[in-house]
Amino acid sequence: MDKKTKEKKGFAVLELIIFIVILFIIAGISFRLVYAVNQKAKIVKAKSEITQFAIALENMKDDTGYYPVRLGAIFDKNPPAGMSKNWNGPYATKMSETVNNDTPIDPWGTPYFYQIPLTDVPPETYCSTPDIGRFTGPPRTYNFPFTAPGGPAQLVLTNYGITSGEISVNGVVIIPQREFKNNPYPQIITKNVTLPAGTNILTCWLASTPDDYFQVSIGNPARKELRPTTDYFIIGSYGRDKKQGGKGFDRDIIFNSKTYPNFQ
Numbered sequence: 001m002d003k004k005t006k007e008k009k010g011f012a013v014l015e016l017i018i019f020i021v022i023l024f025i026i027a028g029i030s031f032r033l034v035y036a037v038n039q040k041a042k043i044v045k046a047k048s049e050i051t052q053f054a055i056a057l058e059n060m061k062d063d064t065g066y067y068p069v070r071l072g073a074i075f076d077k078n079p080p081a082g083m084s085k086n087w088n089g090p091y092a093t094k095m096s097e098t099v100n101n102d103t104p105i106d107p108w109g110t111p112y113f114y115q116i117p118l119t120d121v122p123p124e125t126y127c128s129t130p131d132i133g134r135f136t137g138p139p140r141t142y143n144f145p146f147t148a149p150g151g152p153a154q155l156v157l158t159n160y161g162i163t164s165g166e167i168s169v170n171g172v173v174i175i176p177q178r179e180f181k182n183n184p185y186p187q188i189i190t191k192n193v194t195l196p197a198g199t200n201i202l203t204c205w206l207a208s209t210p211d212d213y214f215q216v217s218i219g220n221p222a223r224k225e226l227r228p229t230t231d232y233f234i235i236g237s238y239g240r241d242k243k244q245g246g247k248g249f250d251r252d253i254i255f256n257s258k259t260y261p262n263f264q
Contacts, residue, residue: 066228071114072102133213150197161212
């Protein structure tokens, strides 16, 4: 093989290598473009579905006066608790796969998140005494049986001048004598207690100035929980990475009913 033939063969191999490299570059660029288009399409789909959910929730509120506790309620034929008035469901048809409680799935295969504000719930009272006083005579003991479901509870003493007394629950002293004061007036003492399920006994002992008195109540402490609300709702998707936060295609898609524009 002469020199010219060898050179031609070398150039041919080099050209082939360059061609293959260019082909891989073009393929890589094409893949990225196709992937980006696919992700953008998923974002558009997610926003479209979220908008339809939001419309269904607004229609539900227009009829019943409330937004529901769970997003899947928009697919229900029967009303959730507390939302039966003027119910006209279902308010939406399923556009995609759903999971527990009919929560719809976003284009990346993750359940859409749905949030409403926590609602203050008034405390449930298990026992509330009348005015308890010594009046005249020796120290007095008062027993008040009551029934409770068990678990954490809150005891509240409202004291109008008693300076010598004691409060017990099931034989355990909750407020000892040293804590009773006649200043401020009334004195309010709050204690956390744990109650067994069933019958409990509140015991009040007094050895104090006649005509002074106190009141005692035991109940479930005030708490917050999800209940139908008239305030606002938030619907969203965690995007490609299926995690909170992120940038680009990983960025959360969030719709907030109380802001404008709604998509954040």
